Each structure stands twice: as C-alpha cells, then as structure tokens.
Amino acid sequence: MNEILLSSEVIVYLLSEAVLYLLLFIAAIATLGILKGWNFDRFTKRQFDLENRSYLVMSIIFFVLGLKMLLLPYFAYTIDALSLLVPGAMCAAGVIDANDYGSPLLLLKIIILFLSGLWLGINRLDLEEKHYPYMKLKSWFYLLLFVLLSVEMVLDILYFSHIETTNPVSCCSVIFGEIGGNSLPFGLDIPKLLILFYLLYALLVLMLFTGHYLVRIAASLFFAMIAYYSVVYFFGTYIYELPTHRCPFCMLQAEYHYVGYLLWGVLFSGTFLAIESAVMEGIFGRDALKLKKISIGLLTLFVLLCSSYVGLYYLKNGVLL
C-alpha cells in the first residue's frame, strides 16, 4: 500500500466518506421503497409505515449531506497536507493534478455541494407543510444525487489510490503561471476581468430583487466563475504579495492564515444562496427575502475581502503589483 493511503488525513477522510456513503446507500434503498408505495391520501398501515420510515430516512439524508458539506473543506485540507508527500507539489494544486481523477473529483464535489444544498432547501419546504407535498420530488432528487455521490465515492478511491509519490508533479507556478499565455476565458485581460467582476456583483445584487429566476441562476454561476478567475489571477497575487503566484489553493495554508477557506467558503455560500433564493421563488413560489439578504451579505463580504487585500497592499507599499 502506498504512502498516500497510509497518511492519517487520507485514512480519516476515506473512512468518513465510506461510513457516510454506507448510510446514504441504505437511505437510497429505503427511498426506493418509499417512492414505490407512497400515496398520502391512503390511511392504510403501509402508508403510515412509509410516513414513519420517510421521517427517519430523510433525517439520515439531512444529517449525512450536512456532514458531507463539512467534509469538503477537510478534503481541501487533506490534499494540501499531501503536498508534503508528492514530489514537486507545494500546495493542493500539485496534488489535485497528480492524476487524471483529481480535477473531475473536485468539480464533482462542488456540484454535489450545490445540489445537496438544494435538496436541503426542498426538504425544509416539505417539513414546513402538513402533507409532505414534496416527498416524491425530494426522493427522486435524492436518487439522482445518490448516483453522483456513488461516482464521487469511486473517484475518491481511484484518486487517492493513484497518486504517485515517485513521479514529480507540476504545481501552481506552472499550472497558473504565465507559461502558455493568457489562460483567462473569453479573451479577457486583467482590467476587463476586474470591471466584469465588480459589474457582475452589482448586477447580481440588483437582479436578486428584480430578475427572472433563470437569469438570476445564470448570473450567479457566471459571477462565481468570474470571481474564481479574479481571485486566482488578480486578488490572489495580493494575498501572496507576489505577482507571479497564481493559485487557488496556497491561500488555504497556515502561511496565509487559512484565508482561502473563508474566501472560497463565503463565495460558495453566497452564490448558493443566490441560486436557492431564485429556485425557491421561481419554482416553489416561496418568499426568499431572508435568503437573498444573507446571500447579498456573503457576496458583499467576499468582494470586500478581496478588495481589502489590494487596498491594504497599496496603503502599505504605495504601489500596486
């Protein structure tokens, strides 16, 4: 067995994932049974049993998905810790690209995070009602989610079991550096990227109160993408105080006071709540003012955090990078 699989972080991570997956697997089997026999209008013993079982099953899913959300930052911490074992890796960027499974796994984890959040939102709506109106919807949604969770489990195992500790890997200086020319999307340069970043933020805040829900979802996702590039290619260089250091992962390290967890956490949460508020209003016809307020608060905090690094650097040094 290789060093990676024997490292304590990976053991804890994979064991936690395996235990949670087992619970999710049991919940998926039970969900199939619920879907098969569910008819709220019946007053039979079978229906009462299904209602009791659904309460237990949905509680299990609720807690496991909540724990899975907490496991994402731990995954980031784990791959960051592995950079000590992988030659050439200085941070998680090198470790995540140590094989072909890393990047798809990270992307899948982010997609699952957003979908899990949506499931939790629908579950909350269902619990607020007296007659389980969204039981079938949330059950089917969970089964779809479970397919993705199964792929994630397989990718987790493939990824960690295929990280070589003998082959050197490329890390952030190469992956996100100047080599290979401009890596920004849509032919953007840094000034245009920043204009787009601030413009999209203002537009998103405005649209939360006026826009069609599909446009809001699209705008939220677009903002998240532009925000990612803005952090990696501009704001991050001020966090590292090095114009050539472009990496989304190094900021997760103690050297930078773990600010990456806060930055990415606030961005993901704010974006997710913007999407959830759109879904709640557009699809379920619910009032989502509270969600929108929290979303605006988080996104504003994100923008201020990013901007503050530039401002503080300028105040300290009198120049920009």
Next chain:
Amino acid sequence: MIRIEDVGKRFGEGENLFEALKSITLEVEEGECVILSGISGSGKSTLLSLIAALDRPSSGKIVVEGELVSKLPDLHASAYRAKTIGVIFQHFNLIESLSVEENVIVPLINSGLDMPAIRKMAEQSMQRASILHKASQDVASLSGGEKQRCAIARALVHDPKVILCDEPTANLDRENSLRFIETIQKLHQAGKTIVVATHDPLFEALPFESRVIHMADGMIGKHGE
C-alpha cells in the same frame, strides 16, 4: 368536533405484535363530554394519545377541529397541541423543580406572546383551577389534589377547545376526585369538548350530560348515555 374513522394501533411485529386499538370509529360533537371507560389495557389511553397527536395510528383517520391529526408531522403536531389540545395526565407530568405558576406558563413559552400577557393568562387559568393561592410555591411541596389542579391550570392556560384527561382521578382521594368532576362540569358548561379516559366508577354517572363509551380489547363495546 373529533372524528375517528377505522383507527388501528399496533405495537411490535410478528409474534410480539400487539393490537392496542382495532378499527375504532367514533365521533365526539363539539362541546360534548365523552367518558372512555374500561379496564387497564383496553386501549383508552392509547386512543387519547392519538387524539392528542402524541403518537400516530397504524391505520385510519383522526380529524380534530378540521385538522387531520393522524398524519401530522412532528413539527405540526406540537403546534396543534399548543393551539387546540389541553391534556391532563394521570401522573400530572409537572416539572417538580418549578413553581406552580412556572409550570402553568410552560405551554406558552413558544406562543410569541409577551411576558405580561403570559402572566395574565396564567393567573386566569390558575384562578379557574383554584390554585392561584399556591402560584409561587414549588410543585414538589404540593399535595396530590393541588398537583392535579396545577395540571388542570396548565392544560387550560392556552384556552384549548378540546380537553383530554387520562385517568385524572387515579391518584386522588374521593374528595379531590369529586372536586375534579366539578371542574370538568364547569369546563363542559363553558363549551369545551372533553374526553376522559378512566376506570373510576364516579364517572359512570356524572351530574351533567355526558356519554360513556366502554372499551375492551382495543375495541368499542356497548354505548350508553
């Protein structure tokens, strides 16, 4: 109004299966007083707990004041009890470390009312149950009859439409039992719907209009006015 349709309640499975209620159908009109009588294990208390949404039936329908309570999720069951139901338990279920007034206030904690309004409601309820003079006294130091009156005050504090009493006189002497019946009579006159589960013969011939329903083996036996 309470409407119970074909309600069954089973505990356990296989060889351990026990049917506490077997296909119970019953209607209690608004303002009516119904006495469920029968020996221990006949299903009276189980039926009360289903009406109070403290438990869910295994089958059948229970509708109280237009609310389908047999399928209420936990969150809504609590709200239903807080709004519609007052329960008086055999063992009172009071919090011994609190005073009488504090015990009476407990059901109003999540009501959203301000404290002066809550205190006023508690005072009125204690007055109604003749326990106001012991308001500041710890429940642990009360006699059985006083505890019963405290439990009544607590059950009435939110002015519920339906009052459920589970073996209310089992721990009382004859004098206190008669006082309890007087209280029930006043509540009946005030238009409350009352269901009492008891095997106390005092309830077989109440001094006010009531309906006695005999239960045995989880089924309704003979009816009597």
